[in-house]
Amino acid sequence: MDSDDIIIRVRDLACAYGSEVVLKDVSFEVCRGEVFVVIGRSGCGKSTLLKHMIGLLQPVGGSIMLDGRDIVAAKGKERLDILKGIGVMYQGGALFGSMSILRNVALPLEEYTALPQEAVDAIARVKLSLVGLERFGHYMPTELSGGMVKRAAIARAMALDPPILFLDEPSAGLDPVTSAGLDSLVRSLAETLGITFVIVSHELPSILSIADRVILMDDGVKGIAAAGDPRDLNAASVEPEVRRFFDRTVAPRGAHRTVCQQEARP
Amino acid sequence: MQTVPQPVSQFSAQSRVLPAGLDMREDTDGVLTLGFSGDLNSVTVARLWAPVLARVRGSAAAQTGGRIRVELAQAGYIDGAGLALLVKLRAEAEARGAQVELLGLSVNQEHLLSLAGQAEREACQKPSNRRGLKVMMSRGVADVLANIVEVVSFTGECSLAVWESLRHPERVRWKNVLLSALAVGVESMPILLLIGFLMGLIMSFQSVITLQRFGGEIYVPNMLGLVMFREMGPLVTAILLAARSGSAFAAEIGTMRVNEELDAMTTMGISPVRFLVGPRILSSLAMVPLMTLFFNFASLVGGALVMLSIGFPLVTFTSRVFANVKGTDLVGSLVKILVFSLLVAGVSCLRGLRTGGGASAVGRSTTSAVVSGLILITIADGLFAVLFYYLKI
Structure with a gap:
């Protein structure tokens, strides 16, 4: 792989909360334009990894290179420049409740560019139209559905045209139809705008439909248990962690019959 | 590791930046040509x-409905700003x-x-939000009237809830009432005593300075007792209740609303008024008479300190205070503070x-x-002043 193709390079990352080590020796690379999904069960360190990658937490060791610059070592203006090159969609959207959707999207442009107000508003409207919310710019975040809030949050994350977008649990709390719509949006943005997506998720249908590549985190190894194409990782895998994650079969009906059900049956 | 091909779109994120150029020319046929080159970014x-x-x-x-040609073949990276x-x-x-031709895309x-493009069309079609002065004023008046009706009806609802609680004390969640009483009364006691003491001290000191010129400093305890028992005691206690406990009531219940806890309560068939508002109002009603008495006492201590410092014995101070303050003053002040607390706690929970x-x-x-509480206290105090005047209290 050409080193120019790599936009994110994580090397020997170690993370801890106090004395409790959460991740150790985590290394992986993400290619430019790739939809890269971090999967794993609850509590395996997915969100911790994401928080370190977006600079919210400082790792104990290792490096995180975002578009050629190390966010772990960067300070001051350099760190701000790195942060301007990424967009983040939080699980709940994290839209500012006191501002309309349009103003939410316009805020990064107003803060970081010298564009005239007319241009800022026009760009914000364009971003909203890219996520299908052109008619809702004047709505307040509380007036939107869960799926619309997430779309608006993606529009805000894209405001400065960052090459990398981080999405934290984009499908969480959404119905299958809305979730599928959001997946289509991610694929379409990745293909048309060439944005690199790093997505934290544990929704299997969503992962299978959008991911180019996945890493499976596991709390047992405190790091990456498996990596590869999601279609190659499945319940038939030789890796027990992979089998455990992908095997969603439930016990056959009747195996856990209640006393009432057993008594009712002749 | 799987290699993902570099996206071919010109909108793709790239780090290189080419200086943007613009060539604008208008030919004799009235066709305007805009030739862009280089990167179009923010x-x-x-x-x-x-x-x-x-x-x-x-x-x-x-101006004449002619043609505009936009040439983009030489343009490099076009991001969201360029698109806009x-x-x-x-x-x-x-x-x-005019007709626009976009070439080279x-x-x-x-x-x-x-x-x-849909974004700009929606922006053009969006109806204006501007409202005329008349409409704004009439809406403002309607909002104020609706607010008054809501406050009055909710205060009535709260009064009924209190009445029902007194009729059926077994239905009241007394543990919640006690916890609320602790926050409303006991925890606010230090600041209440401090304010009372300082107000008594300052008012007496200022009055002594003025009245000494006429040899009238002996009347300061009379004035202090009357002012504190009739007016300042209930008023300052109610203001403190609004600022300290009223804001806390609104924030607690408001956060529960945001977290959908109130919806959960309603779907469980539990009335938020009975469960949340009732205990808070009961605790306020129980604590404010005591708080007023403590405030009055602290202010008298402050006043006594000033009088002692200018040479009056304590017995003179106390005898002059209680010779002037009647039982009706005390009862009137307690009635006032009970009404104030009902209004403050009620409107805070309503908000x-x-x-x-x-x-x-x-x-x-x-x-x-807090603002509604202060306004209601002021209005109610004015009404009490008129009522007490006619009742000769």
């Missing part, structure tokens, strides 16, 4: 936005009847432009229950609770 568009749009608006093509410029340019020209760019969505809504509710 930095270059900031420079190009005003001149490009000014040229389009002032062009003969825009093209969309705006096209919308401005078409609004003036890739298929991806065409697709994105068609998606983004909490009416909280909208989001963190800022809780802040607005809290502010509104």
Whole structure:
């Protein structure tokens, strides 16, 4: 792989909360334009990894290179420049409740560019139209559905045209139809705008439909248990962690019959 | 590791930046040609936005319904800002009847432009939010009236809830009432005593300075007792209740509204008024008479200190205070503070229950609770002054 193709390079990352080590020796690379999904069960360190990658937490060791610059070592203006090159969609959207959707999207442009107000508003409207919310710019975040809030949050994350977008649990709390719509949006943005997506998720249908590549985190190894194409990782895998994650079969009906059900049956 | 091919779209994120160039020319047929070169991103568009749009608006093509050619074959990376410029340019020209040709766009760019074009059309179609002065004033008056009706009806509802609690004490959640009483009364005692002491001290000191000129400092205890028992005691206690406990009521209940806890309560068949508002009002009603008495006592201590410092014995001070303050003054002040506390606690809980969505809504509710409480206290105090005058209390 050409080193120019790599936009994110994580090397020997170690993370801890106090004395409790959460991740150790985590290394992986993400290619430019790739939809890269971090999967794993609850509590395996997915969100911790994401928080370190977006600079919210400082790792104990290792490096995180975002578009050629190390966010772990960067300070001051350099760190701000790195942060301007990424967009983040939080699980709940994290839209500012006191501002309309349009103003939410316009805020990064107003803060970081010298564009005239007319241009800022026009760009914000364009971003909203890219996520299908052109008619809702004047709505307040509380007036939107869960799926619309997430779309608006993606529009805000894209405001400065960052090459990398981080999405934290984009499908969480959404119905299958809305979730599928959001997946289509991610694929379409990745293909048309060439944005690199790093997505934290544990929704299997969503992962299978959008991911180019996945890493499976596991709390047992405190790091990456498996990596590869999601279609190659499945319940038939030789890796027990992979089998455990992908095997969603439930016990056959009747195996856990209640006393009432057993008594009712002749 | 799987290699993902570099996206071919010109809109793709790239780190290189080419300086943007613009060639504008208008031929004799009235066709305006805009030739863009280099990258169109938020930095270059900031420079190009005003001149490009000014040229389009002032062009003969825009005024006569002619043609505008936008050449993009030489353009490099076009990001969201560049896209917005093209969309705006096209919308401005078409609004003036001109035809716009965008030349040199890739298929991806065409697709994105068609998606983004919807944004400007929606913006043009959006009805204006501006309202006339008459409409705004009439809406303002209607809002105030609706607010008054809501406060009055909710106070009535709260009074009924209190009455029901007194009739059926076994239904009251006394543990919640005690916890609330602790927060409303006991925890506010230090600041209440401090304010009472300082107010008594300052008022006596200022009065002594003035009255000493006429040899009338002996009347300071009379004045202090009367003012504190009749007016300042209930008033300051109610203001403190609104500022300290009323804001807390609104914030607590408002946060519960935002977290959908009130919805859960309602779906469980539990009345938020009985469960949340009732205990808070009961605890306020129970604590404020005591708080008023403590406040009055602290203010008398402050006044006594001043009188002692200028040579009057304590017995003179106390005898003059209690010779002047009658039992009706004390009863009147207790009635006042009970009404004030019902109004303050009621309106604070109401503001909490009416909280909208989001963190800022809780802040607005809290502010509104304190402001409404202060306004209601002032209005009620004025009405009591008139009532006591006619009742000769």
